Amino acid sequence: MPDGSHGLAFSFEGRRIAAVPGQSLAAALAAAGELTLGTGKDGSPRGAxxxxxxxxxxLVVVDGRAGRRACMTKVRDGLAVTRQPLRPDPRDPALRALAMPTIAPSERACDVLVVGAGPAGLAAALAARGAGASVILVDERVSPGGQYYKQPATEDERGRMDAQARAGAALIARTLAAGVEVLDGTAVWGAERGRDGRLRIAALRDGTGLALVPRALVVATGAFERAPVLSGWTLPGVMTAGALQTMLRADGAVPRGRILVAGNGPLNLQVAAEAVRRGARVVGVVEAAPAPAQAASLALLRADPKLAIVGAATVARLRAAGVPVHWGCRVVGIAGADRAERVRIARHDDGTAEVSQTVEIVADIVAMGEGFSPADELPRLLGCRRVPDGRGDLRTLRDPDGRSSLPDVFVAGEAGRFGGARVAEAEGQLAGRAAARDLGHEVPGRDDALRRSLARHETFQAALWRVFAAPAPDLVRADASTAVCRCEAVTLGQIRDAIARHAVADLPTLKRLTRAGMGRCQGRYCAEALAGLLGGSTGDERAGFAPQAPLRPVPLMALAAEQPEWSGHRRSLLPAWHGGDGAAEAPRNTEVAVIGAGIAGLSTALFLARAGRDVLVIERSEPNALASGGNAGSLHAQLLSFDHGARAAGVAGPAARTLPLQRDAIALWAALQDEFGADFEMAMTGGLMVAETERDLAFLAAKAAVERAQGVETELIDAAALRRREPALSERFLGAAFCAAEGKINPLVATQAILEAAAAAGARVLRRAAVTAIAREGSGFRIETARGPVRAGKVVDAAGAFAAVVGRMLGVDVPVHGAPLQMVVTEPAAPTIRHLVAHADRHLTLKQAGNGAFIIGGGWTAGLDPVHRHPRPLLASLAGNLWVAQRVVPCLDRLHVVRSWAAMNIDIDGAPILGEDPRVPGLFHAVTSNGYTLGPIVGRITADLVDRGATDRDVSGFSIARFIG
Incomplete structure (x- = not known):
């Protein structure tokens, strides 16, 4: 423990903490015995x-900046550090902006961009530069080396570097000497392919945006360490083995207390030996593999004598230090009041830990390692194809040079598979050489010797893992109260209940129903466990969590930059209408077939079933998985800014005629919530559309007059009244239009309630059954689907943006166009904004959800995911949307953006298309561009028209006949 005489000091919760220059805050605090750094969503204490x-x-607050990662933040003399509150208050004057406003990201072009400065990345950069390519190497850490070649951050540690660290230092030195431009402290948060076909990689360095435009990209982002999901794994003091190693090797810090290292693999033994060497009190190693058999050890010795001897010496060193190694055992639970105190371990012989045979070990630090998962979100974001790896997981498809399915994207090292540092380094060299060769550079020498070396290292790795072969940890041994999703504190019991109650069969649906995977880590630490609870990976890329930008939380202001805006929605090509994933089944018969299981289709099914009709909903994906499930949850009662006046997409009349329908739809939502006895998380907060100029005020006055004429009460309020309603809004606004009938709802909860009510009433849902053809058959229809034919007397087209596709199957034009839109979510914050907020002259809708997160949207155009073919946010739209949001609510500059998503909206003429098609008797349309708000009332009207040919309101103005000449 440093005494501060040659170091520095900072304060933590008012306590003076001595540290050494170069250490991370997490390491310095652990050495001082401070393990609790923040609070989980469930109120439990959390640490590194x-x-x-x-x-x-x-996460901690550092000098007034919230959301700083203690493990990635270096100590400085005099820092004031406090624990991170569960929901920081962005209006707190003690908090400071996280980044400066971005005018426009600086753009840097190069031949080869390498992301990740571990063994693979350093080798790739050096190889490409050696062939004459211009190379930029970026890494999020403040110094190159990655996890294997991590370089000492303190002076003391630099003076006692071992052979591993020295080898890394030599490789780093050669890379720099060759002329590779190294950008450390640079986080890549997004990527896309521009209209010119070039890759565009979005990064952040020193709080400033950076756009990197390479001709070829080498992804060498390594892997992150897995840990078993078990009771107590979120307690402070529980960390990964790699986290402990970083504190020891890089920071020269020894966590205070008794240390137990557990899991599976050689890293754990190495970490325990390093801890002993640095004077730590190691109370044991728990290794899932049985004690090495002689035959396996000899095979390892033959594969690489030097490395095998190093491993044997590590075990001998632990034995000499009196550290017991519990072979063939696993940790089955960790207990403690507010930090780790006791660890239960059990021996297993058949892959199942026998709880009756547990032994308890007292420990303050529990370092667990269960292997690694590739950090492959960047190639996934760009659309690189993945294939099954033979072990139930997916890996990036690569050729022998690391080239992915995209010819300008290479993947090297553990970002593609776990193989150890030697394999990663060889793969990096091959990828760097291939990238330079593809760009026309003369690459010296041949690859033969390099490939032979790679093969030898692969042989050693195979022999090594035969020694450490062990069954996977058994998740079902966790308690029902164990948080499987650390970020959202979703427990094993809640997940099992959701799976059983809703018959969940896929990860995206489970995510929507439970919020598991929606937190800051974006599912990295829970996706595998969740997939296991669902029966394991399907080998289908679309079955997992779709990657989205930002790839990790990023300060909102670092992304925000003003962008050109437009009126209305930008139409887009629809993604492919794929045939579905279900196997063909026997024909089905139904009175009414509803095509589309979004909110309009499910609501139609609900009211039809209640009327006694036999109804079947046909869905090409899962219910609520597409547009409705991607809705932001705004309940709109007033006209949006681009639905009125000169900027309206068409004439203003259709949108205005829809206003009474919107008003009554919101009332129906409230009635259904009461009837079901459910909580849709509805909040009738009222809506504010703010005016920045006198022209905006005049626009709002004219719009309000139209709304009042249609029975929607909207009033103009002045600047003072606006401040009283929303003090957090910018003082630049002159006034606003206020509509008390507006509010918000949680579409993930509400649509599920409609689905379950429809099923309870007798409606059936045919999932993953894309419609491929529809034809007349007698007085009804024959519908061909991916899961077999369906015969129906009547058909309801509730396919949303795909309504035109369904119409074409029957030879009619349905003038519906796709308009993919994006939304952005911040980290949770204390209550700041009560109303649904929009802007009179800019694209913005903004509200604060019940969990404290800000949901930001407003009609910004999205693109299409290259793999899933779902809508995906565009980098420019993210920048523009966030710039407008922070202009309206300035204190958002204290928050991070956690994630974004996009969904396919509908562009018509501002009004829905409802009723029977005069050209095809028996075909009914249920399509609306304000789909979520109108969903239940569209369903009720459509059900009335199908069931009895009439409804209780005049909907003639919404007929498709208005488009038929």
Whole structure:
């Protein structure tokens, strides 16, 4: 422990903490015995866990800046550090902006961009530069080396570097000497392919945006360490083995207390030996593999004598230090009041830990490692194809040079598979050489010797893992109260209940129903466990969590930059209408077939079933999985800014005629919530559309007059009244239009309630059954689907943006166009904004959800995911949307953006298309561009028209006949 005489000091919760220059805050605090850094969503204490900046459990407030990762933040003399509140208050004057406003990201072009400065990345950069390519190497850490070649951050540690660290230092030195431009402290948060076909990689350095435009990209982002999901794994003091190693090797800090290292693999033994060497009190190693058999050890010795001897010496060193190694055992639970105190371990012989045979070990630090998962979100974001790896997981498809399915994207090292540092380094060299060769550079020498070396290292790795072969940890041994999703504190019991109650069969649906995977780590630490609870990976890329920008939480202001805006929606090509994933089944018969299981289709099914009709909903994906499930949850009663006046997409009349329908739809939502006895998280907060100029005020006055004429009460309020309603809004606004009938709802909860009510009434849902053809058959229809034919007397087209596709199957034009739109979500914050907020002259809708997160949207155009073919946010739209949001609510500059998503909206003429098609008797349309607000009332009207040919309101103005000449 440093005494401060040659170091520095900072304060933590008012306590003076001595540290050494170069240490991370997490390491210095652990050495001082401070393990609790923040609070989980469930109120439980949290501390440093991954040590890599992935989990975001170690968030602290540093000199007034919230959300700083203690494991990635270096100590400085005089820093004031406090624990991170569960929901920081962005209006708190003690908090400071996280980044400066971005005018426009600086753009840097190069031949080869390498992301990740571990063994693979350093080797790739050096190889490409050696062939004459211009190379930029970026890494999020403040110094190159990655996890294997992590370089000492303190002077003391630099003086006692071992052979591993020295080898890394030599490789770094050669890379720099060759002329590779190294950008450390640079986080890549997004990527896309521009209209010119070039890759565009979005990064952040020193709080400033950076756009990197390479001709070829080498992804060498390594892997993050897995840990078993078990009771107590979120307690402070529980961390990954790699996190402990970083504190020891890089920071020269020894956590205070008794240390137990557990899991599976050689890293754990190495970490325990390093801890002993640095004077730590190691009370044991728990290794899932049985004690090495002689045959396996000899095979390892033959594969690489030097490395095998190093491993044997590590075990001998632990034995000499009196550290017991519990072979063939696993940790089955960790207990403690507010930090780790006791660890239960059990021996297993058949892959199942026998709880009756547990032994308890007293420990303050529990370092667990269960292997690694590739950090492959960047190639996934760009659309690189993945294939099954033979072990139930997916890996990026690569050729022998690391080239992915995209010819300008290479993947090297553990970002593609776990193989150890030697394999990663060889793969990096091959990828760097291939990238330079593809760009026309003369690459010296041949690859033969390099490939032979790679093969030898692969042989050693195979032999090594035969020694450490062990069954996977058994998740079902966790308690029902165990948080499987650390970020959202979703427990094993809640997940099992959701799976059983809703018959969940896929990860995206489970995510929508439970919020598991929606937190700061974006599912990195829970996706595998969740997939296991669903029966394991399907081998289908679309079955997992779709990657989205930002790839990790990023300060909102670092992304925000003013962008050109437009009126209305930008139409887009629809994604492919794929045939579905279901196997063909026997024909089905139904009175009414509803095509589309979004909110309009499910509501139609609900009211039809209640009327006694036999109804079947046909869905090409899962219910609520597409547009409705991607809705932001705004309940709109007034006209949006681009639905009125000169900027309206068409004439203003259709949108205005829809206003009474919107008003009554919101009332129906409230009635259904009461009837079901459910909580849709509805809040009738009222809506504000703010005016920045006198022209905006005049626009709002004219719009309000139209709304009042249609029975929607909207009033103009002045600047003072606006401040009283929303003090957090910018003082630049002159006034606003206020509509008390507006509010918000949680579409993930509400649509599920409609689905369950429809099923209870007798409606059936045919999932993953894309419609491929529809034809007349007698007085009804024959519908061909991916799961077999369906015969129906009547058909309801509730396919949303795909309504035109369904119409074409029957030879009619349905003038509906796709308009993919994006939304952005911030980290949770204390209550700041009560109303649904929009802007009179800019694209913005903004509200604060019940969990404290800000949901930001407003009609900004999205693109299409290259793999899933779902809508995906565009980098420019993210920048523009956030710039407008922060202009309206300035204190958003204290928050991070956690994630974004996009959904396919509908562009018509501002009004829905309802009723029977005069050209095809028996075909009914249920399509609306304000789909979520109108969903239940559209369903009720459509059900009335199908069931009895009439409804209780005049909907003639919404007929498709208005488009038929």
């Amino acid at each position: 866990f991954c040590g890599m900046g992935v989990c975001h459990d170690c």
